[in-house]
Amino acid sequence: MKLYTGDLSPYSAKVRMQMYAMGVRDDFSFDLPTSFFLGKLSEFSPIGRIPVLETDEGIIPESEVIAEYLDDIYPDRALLGKTPFERANVRLVSRIADIYLLNNIFLSLGQLDPKRKSEGVLELLMGQVKRGMAALEKHINDDGFAASAELSRADCTLVPALFLCEHTVPRLGTDNPIESTQKVAAYWKRIQQNEHAAKVIDEMMQGLQARLDGTERKMVEEAIARSKAND
Numbered sequence: 001m002k003l004y005t006g007d008l009s010p011y012s013a014k015v016r017m018q019m020y021a022m023g024v025r026d027d028f029s030f031d032l033p034t035s036f037f038l039g040k041l042s043e044f045s046p047i048g049r050i051p052v053l054e055t056d057e058g059i060i061p062e063s064e065v066i067a068e069y070l071d072d073i074y075p076d077r078a079l080l081g082k083t084p085f086e087r088a089n090v091r092l093v094s095r096i097a098d099i100y101l102l103n104n105i106f107l108s109l110g111q112l113d114p115k116r117k118s119e120g121v122l123e124l125l126m127g128q129v130k131r132g133m134a135a136l137e138k139h140i141n142d143d144g145f146a147a148s149a150e151l152s153r154a155d156c157t158l159v160p161a162l163f164l165c166e167h168t169v170p171r172l173g174t175d176n177p178i179e180s181t182q183k184v185a186a187y188w189k190r191i192q193q194n195e196h197a198a199k200v201i202d203e204m205m206q207g208l209q210a211r212l213d214g215t216e217r218k219m220v221e222e223a224i225a226r227s228k229a230n231d
């Protein structure tokens, strides 16, 4: 099976971390097609976003759906927690990270462009991020992993979300919201010691570096030139 994924993409990082933690990485190849940079991924996957998992039966977009599929095909390694209440907590923390943190931070990235910047939009989105962070502070575990006794899908969503919070929110002129928390801040420090979290953080850092130093742009331009030459 093939995962369409990008280093810096937090939704892709979430799925990669799950694969690493389940010990199934070698069952998948990773790829990022040029069509993604050309805005043509929707010809392959109608939603047009990564990650996408390509299976023998067809494609699966949406990180949360891929995450559930992985748990379904490797039931003995599933990362959803053991009891019904633990599983509810894992789903809840993953949802807070996805809907209230990642989604709003992602929408706010357009505000990095001074030509598109609107104070009203930025205030709305950052307000939602702070509200999501305050809710996370109440729901996250006091120690250990985010929502269960062992590493779960909650950690796989939260690690990329907190990375994005730390590295992009301050660039939008708002303080890193992790700094106004206690339990989340302690978790963030703790989870970076975990080998699977450390691996995706390292990959995301490389992706961020490549975006900031122009390496990513150069790579994309070369890939586009190659694809035009092959047409």
Ligand SMILES: N[C@@H](CCC(=O)N[C@@H](CS)C(=O)NCC(=O)O)C(=O)O
Residues within 6 Å of the ligand: 008, 009, 010, 011, 012, 048, 049, 050, 051, 061, 062, 063, 064, 106
């Ligand atoms: N809800 C989707 C979000 C995926 C998403 O927004 N991916 C970004 C990269 S992290 C993307 O492909 N953006 C391209 C675009 O918006 O055209 C998921 O959970 O997979």
